[in-house]
Amino acid sequence: xxxxxxxxxxxxxxxxxxxxQRAADEAGDPKIAKWHAIANKxxxxxxxxxxxxxxxxxxxxxxxxxxxxxxxxxDLTFSVFAIFPFSDFRKAHYExxxxxxxxxxxxxxxxxxESSFGHKIDNKSVKQLHEEMTTDLLNxxxxxxxxxxxxxxxxxxxxxxxxxxxGFMNSPFAWHLINSLYERKMPQASFLHFFWAARVLxxxxxxxxxxxxxxxxxxxxxxxxxxxLLAARAKLEMKNPVLISEHGIYSNERRIExxxxxxxxxxVDTGLSLQDKRFDLRDLWLxxxxxxxxxxxxxxxxxxxxxxxxxxxxxxxxxxxxxxxxIANGIKFENFSSLEKQEGHPPTIALVGRVVxxxxxxxxxxxxxxxxxxxxxxxxxxxxxxxxxxDYFEECRLLVGELDxxxxxxxxxxxxxxxxxxxxxxxxxxxxxxxxxxVLLEAGAAAIPCIATDVGxxxxxxxxxxxxxxxxxxxxxxTGLVDxxxxxxAIVELLTDSEKRIALxxxxxxxxxxYYRSEQSAQNYKALYARHGITSAQSDPIGxxxxxxx
Amino acid sequence: xxTKRDIxxxxxxxxxxxxxxxxxxxxxxxxxxxxxxxxxDTHLAGPFAVHAIICLALFLLTVLQHHQTxxxxxxxxxxxxxxxxxxxxxPAGALGLLMSAGLLWINRGSEEKNREWFEDLxxxxxxxxxxxxxxxxxxxxxxxLGNNNLKSFDEILAHGKMDEKQAMLGVIALKYHPSFLPFLxxxxxxxxxxxxxxxxxxxxxxxxxxxxxxxRLLKSRHNSPSVDQIRTTVDDYSRxxxxxxxxxxxxxxxxxxxxxFLAEHASDPxxxxxxxxxxxxxxxxxxxxxxxxxxxxxxxxxxDDNASKSDKPLNDVxxxxxxxxxx
Numbered sequence: 001x002x003x004x005x006x007x008x009x010x011x012x013x014x015x016x017x018x019x020x021q022r023a024a025d026e027a028g029d030p031k032i033a034k035w036h037a038i039a040n041k042x043x044x045x046x047x048x049x050x051x052x053x054x055x056x057x058x059x060x061x062x063x064x065x066x067x068x069x070x071x072x073x074x075d076l077t078f079s080v081f082a083i084f085p086f087s088d089f090r091k092a093h094y095e096x097x098x099x100x101x102x103x104x105x106x107x108x109x110x111x112x113x114e115s116s117f118g119h120k121i122d123n124k125s126v127k128q129l130h131e132e133m134t135t136d137l138l139n140x141x142x143x144x145x146x147x148x149x150x151x152x153x154x155x156x157x158x159x160x161x162x163x164x165x166x167g168f169m170n171s172p173f174a175w176h177l178i179n180s181l182y183e184r185k186m187p188q189a190s191f192l193h194f195f196w197a198a199r200v201l202x203x204x205x206x207x208x209x210x211x212x213x214x215x216x217x218x219x220x221x222x223x224x225x226x227x228x229l230l231a232a233r234a235k236l237e238m239k240n241p242v243l244i245s246e247h248g249i250y251s252n253e254r255r256i257e258x259x260x261x262x263x264x265x266x267x268v269d270t271g272l273s274l275q276d277k278r279f280d281l282r283d284l285w286l287x288x289x290x291x292x293x294x295x296x297x298x299x300x301x302x303x304x305x306x307x308x309x310x311x312x313x314x315x316x317x318x319x320x321x322x323x324x325x326x327i328a329n330g331i332k333f334e335n336f337s338s339l340e341k342q343e344g345h346p347p348t349i350a351l352v353g354r355v356v357x358x359x360x361x362x363x364x365x366x367x368x369x370x371x372x373x374x375x376x377x378x379x380x381x382x383x384x385x386x387x388x389x390x391d392y393f394e395e396c397r398l399l400v401g402e403l404d405x406x407x408x409x410x411x412x413x414x415x416x417x418x419x420x421x422x423x424x425x426x427x428x429x430x431x432x433x434x435x436x437x438x439v440l441l442e443a444g445a446a447a448i449p450c451i452a453t454d455v456g457x458x459x460x461x462x463x464x465x466x467x468x469x470x471x472x473x474x475x476x477x478x479t480g481l482v483d484x485x486x487x488x489x490a491i492v493e494l495l496t497d498s499e500k501r502i503a504l505x506x507x508x509x510x511x512x513x514x515y516y517r518s519e520q521s522a523q524n525y526k527a528l529y530a531r532h533g534i535t536s537a538q539s540d541p542i543g544x545x546x547x548x549x550x
Numbered sequence: 551x552x553t554k555r556d557i558x559x560x561x562x563x564x565x566x567x568x569x570x571x572x573x574x575x576x577x578x579x580x581x582x583x584x585x586x587x588x589x590x591d592t593h594l595a596g597p598f599a600v601h602a603i604i605c606l607a608l609f610l611l612t613v614l615q616h617h618q619t620x621x622x623x624x625x626x627x628x629x630x631x632x633x634x635x636x637x638x639x640x641p642a643g644a645l646g647l648l649m650s651a652g653l654l655w656i657n658r659g660s661e662e663k664n665r666e667w668f669e670d671l672x673x674x675x676x677x678x679x680x681x682x683x684x685x686x687x688x689x690x691x692x693x694x695l696g697n698n699n700l701k702s703f704d705e706i707l708a709h710g711k712m713d714e715k716q717a718m719l720g721v722i723a724l725k726y727h728p729s730f731l732p733f734l735x736x737x738x739x740x741x742x743x744x745x746x747x748x749x750x751x752x753x754x755x756x757x758x759x760x761x762x763x764x765x766r767l768l769k770s771r772h773n774s775p776s777v778d779q780i781r782t783t784v785d786d787y788s789r790x791x792x793x794x795x796x797x798x799x800x801x802x803x804x805x806x807x808x809x810x811f812l813a814e815h816a817s818d819p820x821x822x823x824x825x826x827x828x829x830x831x832x833x834x835x836x837x838x839x840x841x842x843x844x845x846x847x848x849x850x851x852x853x854d855d856n857a858s859k860s861d862k863p864l865n866d867v868x869x870x871x872x873x874x875x876x877x
Contacts, residue, residue: 188689256751259719269692270694273693274718275714276694313744316744432751433747433751481738481739482753483739
């Protein structure tokens, strides 16, 4: 049986390759042609990955992770449903993995042409539909979730409702819907602002509801938001398992954006009051994305993220705790563990990262300046590209001059870490925000202890997870954000006590070896899929999910 | 925004011109007659007799018209009575009345203009502080009294729920004041990761905002600025210098630029006076207040030359446009 399955999989893989090759021959660029060959292809996959705003057109951590995930599950087939503001086919930054069988794209703001649906709003059935949808939307945007979304979705999918497949947001019905929401929710506000907010929010949601769901045995979304709504639809309509694996917490990121957004008109003057409960446009945006998040979490069979800190936010945003667990990302351990330490260099610390404000390079520079008062021959490196924010780089260079660090600090630009790690004693990360910084894992694999701010999974990597058994101990020091004094103190402490520094480095190496290997991460995802019935012929036996996480 | 039904009175009074042609004819007869009588040595009895007859005829017609009008239109006004009184003043009054009629005739088609004029005077339907305030009061959108106590921020950071802390950071981001800095720094060390993340985002946003304002100010050129412009510019410098968000070298750069500006555009006593005014108190103005809020109270941020240019329509930057999930 297993042999048969194996043969089938191989045949499937060969067919996929042939299909890709044929398309490549037809078009000029083989890389682009491969993407076109699988675009909108009606091929059933084992797993449909639902992604928003990243793969394959935008480079970055999540896109790279998606590419890694597919390539590390070669026995499973995948389809990708990519959500962008508009569905123009841009240049893909990744090559098509062999087991990717179809690619679908949806533009949230492709609202279609004009539609006359709802022209006669007084018609009894249309009026009833209008009333029901208004109520369901109000409930959804209040404290609603999957139940309200389900009712709305049923109305949209019901052929008897007469709702057009395209152009719904450009119909008189949608206009009346927005009017009703306005009158019932915030008649005191500017209608113009409300209209555009509602059009964007509802337009995206209805675009999701009206899209075709690719055929698959399991749906795996990488965020809540609109991707999460499609996953919820898949759960309701396809009746198949749905998973979510979040790197950053989408709903929380949107919350932060909305709370700081200058472009949202505040129609209620709340002054500095934080207890004011009067409903405003900003609340509409917040509640919409919160409800999208709740809907997704309620629909998902399992909710995974990269580290424990994220779980607390997920729980706060409505994720059921009994479905949550952690799957960390991993690195190629051997690439770094085999590096030989070089002797005879001055005490050297390094910050690995892009020179951009989010990495808070200025705090690092101040920390170096303070630490240098205790360690004369201190050498500091900043390893990462400097061209992403040239103004910020210039400010950093001015600060280097102001702090008189020219003789001890070097901006190396983008370099190969394996060339520098042998002569680095300490890695420092002063970031304001991170998810799971791979540089800490890479440094750990090379037995270099780390000092990092308390962001993302830094504490978890350095000090271990709360349920680490047996506890391995600390692999470095965690400091506060924007706290140059604490960072400097930690630098001096570790550079002046080589025994401690070496011990911390070894501890971190042990932790990375045990919990953060790339193969282990791939195995954990394989186990995750297997728990929901998606297995390949070469599947290993699957144990308890929490054991698998480790 | 006021609607037509809010307009307390009509823009134009109801007109009744049935009497008009007769009155016009009478006036046309009376004016040359009167003028002729005044410029010649002819005995004045003739013209005055004609005048008396015309007045009597007018009076009778007026009474008749008045009766008809007030029975048909409740609260109706009858302007010809006033005109009749003027006509009775003799040729000079008739001339004045004729000129008035002429003016009325010239403006006969400008009912729309009259309405605009009325609306301008009544301030209904136009963006104005008074109307904004009126609308805010009747819609319960005004600032509540007694809730501006900064101590509540401390309380929230110590014991508040997560959404309260997030709202506080939202206020710091949108209505920044240097006195908020300690709260922001505390939030960066909050036990909740979500709050630390947001505090870091707020910090980055504020630094980016202040930096772009600084760059705009340093690049701005003034040709013979007025005293008000000088004062505003000095205010802008002052707010930036005391923002608490700039590096030492940036402050020095601003101070040097300010000195140059004052040397170029202000006389010595003025410069001394303006320099003395550079203190944190100028932060009571709304430097980093959200542009939309400033607009909603009818004010634009004067420090931002490009405020209107940089205002994007809502649909340009929707947060639903997937802003990326790339860690």
